[in-house]
Structures are given as structure tokens and as C-alpha cells.
Amino acid sequence: MQPEQPSARTVGRGAKVRAAVHAAALAELVDKGYAALSVENVALRAGVHKTTVYRRWKDRESLLTDALGEHLAMDIPVPDTGAVETDLRALARSIVQTLTGPTGQAVLAAMFTGAAHLPEIAEARRHVFDDRLTRAEPVVTRAVRRGELPEGTDPAELLKTLAAPIYLRLLIAADPVDETTADRAAHITLAAARAGALRAPAS
Template identity: 45%
Template sequence: MLTELEAHLEPDEGRPGTVRPGGRTARVRATVLRAAGDALAEQGFDHLDLAEIARRAGVGKTTVYRRWGSVAGLVADLLTDMAEQSLPRARTGSVAEDLRANARLVQRTLTDPRQGALFKAVIAAAVCDARTAEALHRFYDTRIAEWAPCVEEAVERGELPEGTDAREVVRAVSAPLYYRLLASGDPLDEAAADRAAEAVVAAARAGVYVVRG
């Protein structure tokens, strides 16, 4: 029996390559991805089950298996959606303020009860699952590309030296925050975020991130 959501799908919707952005299939995708994110945050990657996610989402198992095929495929799409839904970069006109905003956004995300648990689960899964690792790399590449113009514009304004590697600067802001989340267990608060941003700005102004040769 078709679920309420599936009953509204047009014949071609749900097949790979036929999903129309904003169409009815998009609503099914959003519901399934929300259920997958909840399950991942609660149970971790090893306990994910497509049938259980279908039950949580209120859609048929065949819809989930046909659309995503595997847990790794579903997690990859979840990361794609997270990258698409993430907040846009700051535009304050100051590299110090822009990178502070970036650090605080990362800090809020990692300390959010759902999002923090979700990221821990995905990172753990990426260690042993190549498809999840690839999806995680794409997620961070998307986010770094979103924020890199903050640094590029600072170079144009003369705030930072010519040749500064914008992507390396952005990576360096969040690195100590992820270290606190995954390794040290030290407090991951707004003060830690501000210190991370301030340290990177000081290093960038000193030319630490200038590409040599």
C-alpha cells in the first residue's frame, strides 16, 4: 500500500536522475533524510537500517531502497543536503569579524545535541567506509568554498598579504574546534571559537598562509 507521500509521486519520480527540485519527490527526500539524520544521531552509523529509516519516515521500504540503495548512499545524500542547507557566509567587511562568525557557526553546530552527535557518527563512519568519507570530503569542500571569499576579499582590501591561501585559512579556523569535539574533550564554547578565529587572523596577517614559490 502506498503511503500518503508516495501516493502523490508522479510515475517517473523517485527514479535516479528524474527528481525535480521542489517537486513532490523532494518532500519524500526531505522526510527520509530527516529520519536518517535522527537515527544517525541517536544510534550511530553501524546501527542504521534502511527499513527502519523508511518506517520512521512513513514511506515504503521499496522507495528508500530504490532511491538510495544502501546506508552509505543515504548518508552521502544526507551530507549533500546538509551542505546545501548550511547558512551562507558572513559579509561584515572585516576578516576578523567574518572568521569569528565562521568559528561561532562551527561551534554552535558541533555543540547542538542533534548536529554534534550526527557529525561524530559520520566522521566515525568515514574512517572505515570509503563512500561516506568521499561524501564528507565533498561536504567540507562545499563549506570551505562558501567561506573562502571572506579571505580573498580581505586580501583585496589589503587586510591580508597577497598570496594568502584562503582555503587553508578557513580550514585552520575550524580545526581546533573539531579537535576539542573529537579528541581532547576540552570545553567547546564561544570563547574557544573566538580564540581559534583570532589566532588564525593573527597568523594570516603575519603571512603564515602565504603560498611560497
């Protein structure tokens, strides 16, 4: 027997259509992977005609780039717990939780393997990570104002240091990643920052 195809349904226009198509693209990515992703199946799952999709996105690559950018820009909230230690731990745990879920795993596979060779995906990856660093900067600037971190601590370097061991385990070592991984990354990052190792370079 052939597997049942998702039935088409009617959705509204504008923002609702964009949200439905984005959700469908990510669902298709999770279910079938990048290689089998098609505009036709995304449209069917979203409940729109494929011409509706093509009016907004010229091909599956531009659609996927847009969907990934939207997903990754919104998926990790920036904490404000009142202390840098708990902020960093919460941020690291959010990264782990997002990247180890089904959608996160599919997104990683698309961005770093299946579609990694596409210039559009590479640019989207840079844009998303730059945006994430910018949005998380208040965690560091607040900590500096409270006297928890040295003056001159570079927010981008600190946040990259926080995320690096998580991505290393997921993408290179293929090691298990959990809250312990997140907590260790936060602990090491905080120690390095307090030691002055993550200050911005002198201009």
C-alpha cells in the same frame, strides 16, 4: 513496555520525499546512532515505504552519505559583516554551534567513528569539506581586496587553520567547545594570516 515507534505519514514525491528521508535519516542517527540505523526505520519515520527509499538509495550507506553531504553543505552560512575579524568570528561560532548540537554530534560520530571506515563516507567527508572551503573563500578574498590581509593569502589554508582547533578539541582532546573557543580560533588565525604565515606556496 516497548517504546512507541514513530507513526507513518504520507509525504509527497520527488524533492519532498528526498528531504523527508534525509531528515528521517539524521533523526535516526541522533536517536539511535550509526550501528542501529536501518532503512526500514528511516522509511517509517519519513512516512514512505522502504521500497521508495531503495529506489533512490541502494543501501543505508549511500543514504547516509547523501543525507550527511546535504546537511553539512548547507548548515553553516558564510558571513559578510564588512570586516574580516567579525567574519572569521562569525564563521567559527557557526562551526561550533553546528558541531555541538545533537545533530552535529551524531554526524561527527558517524563520519569519524561509526561509519568512518566506509569509502563512501570518506569520499563524502572530503567532498563536503572541499565544498565548504570553496563556499567560504569569499571571506578571504574580500578581506584581501579591502587590504585587511596580505596579497597571496591562501583561503583554504586560512579556513583550515580556523577550523583545526575546533575539530581538535571535539575529536581528539574531548575538551569543552564554546564561543570562547571560536573567538580564540578566529583571533589566532587572523594573527597568523596578517603575519603572512598563510600565504599560498610559491609555484
